[in-house]
Amino acid sequence: MEYKFIAIPDCLLSIGTCFVLSAIFISSLYVWNSHHDRDHSSTIKKRFLSVFIVMLISPAFVYFAINKETLEKRTLWHILGLRTDGLLQALLLPLFLTMVLFTGPIYMQRYNGSLKMYADPSYWTTNIRNLIWLRNHIVAPLAEEFTYRSCMLPILLQCFSPMTAVFVCPLFFGAGHFHHVIEKMKKGMKFKHAMMVSCFHCFYTTIFGIYSAYLLLRTGHFASAFIVHAFCNHMGFPEFHELVNYEKKQKILACTVFVVGFVLWCLFLNPLTEPTLFHHDLHL
Template identity: 45%
Template sequence: MEDTILKELEPLPQISIWTSVSCCFAMAILYVGSLYVWGTKHNRDRDHPSTIKRRFASVSVVMGLASLFVYFFSSEELLERENFPVLLGLRWPGLWQAALIPYALTTLLFLGPIYVNIQNESIRSYLDLDYWRGSFNSIIWLRNLVMAPLSEEFVFRACMMPLILQSCSPLVAVFITPLFFGVAHLHHIAERLSLGVKLSTALLIGLFQFSYTTLFGFYSAFLFARTGHLIAPFLVHAFCNHMGLPDLQDLWQQDLWRRIIAIVLYIVGFIGWIFLLPYATAPYLYDNTLYWNV
């Protein structure tokens, strides 16, 4: 089935690498700039409700502007051949697969941390209706698990990837776009400095954040190209934001046997994720007839 689909497909029309990279750079600048467009008076505390609401508004505008970059700078041949929403990963075919399979694959990667959470009984809170009421009423929760993943994946994946894929091979595209994503997070260095954090500490944290956001960007870009859906990287991004980085201190606070089981699950989950990644993201599973050749 997969071979039949691939034979019927045509490669993407090409645009210059200068055009695609310039557009991506401009989108990254617009996204970061939108967080500070309100001025220092309204950006002193990133967790203040008024700051979050203003940033919700400004990144929403940037999402609209980013889609215009794709529309005006994509190849005319491609725009004639494909519906514009399809370029942005907004389509019905393969939607439920794109929502479920990459999410399930990513939970495998977090098998160890999930086991530790179960041991700490924190997972029981997910069965509490009050937990979900409180979450949806929390603007910080909405920022971290809804608006930030949605806006970042739309701008840095759904709008950048279609342009880069018209200039580079899929493998190169998957490695280029996350660099814009990682660099865009370096603005947190300035935020920490404004809060009185030492320069050396702010730089160290910024470098660490650049590293893991770029690594996640590789995975997210890969998911977008392989599935052809925005929903796949969006849900995975939201899940990763919820889980956070593995808490190794919490791991070592477990008793010996639970700690051994957790470490085994960390390793098994990681190996299983690597092994299943190419199979779980096979383009034919998602009716992906555009970004298929990754």
């Protein structure tokens, strides 16, 4: 997909549009007058409604901010990555690639026995009725990827090179997580500690955002970013501290698996995201 670069004033408009979109997304979480924390069922339901409304209005920002010549070549839905051609590959290949990256954590789950729970039907039937699980694995990845990737990346591609846009886009996503400082302080955490935790959260969400934006850019599919986000939310940040409790041989083996997984991910990253596999015409 080719984007025509626009003048500096219009480029500032693109960045401003992304900033406004991010502000609207975060603000929508706090429009409700509630004394409950983020994990309370009433809070979760209200925030579900908020982010779905934001998802409905976000394409309008893209429509008005995107270069009209681009809209003449592609439909708005195609620009947003909502298309069917290459959909199966877009779901399976990025997920497999990300599982390779998480080979170490998956091995740790096998070692501690938690990997078996996925074969238990009750695990799925219980979680599908759990609002926190639905938020973390379905709604949050759906809303965040659509707003911060599908809507913002096409806008930024107008004034940045593809790889620069991939690095700029996640800055809005990472910075958006600083709102958790408020919630942490409400739970009694001191400001300094809350800021340190949020800075770390901002850092690794920005790193993930770069990866997610790259997948969307290469595959041209929103589905790729969504499925990978859901998987990463499930796995969480690798719990490296657990390795100290392993026996020496198991510790060496686990560390080796981590390294091998990362090396294989680096080797497979470009081949498994080759745009032609997804019937996408953007070549990097």
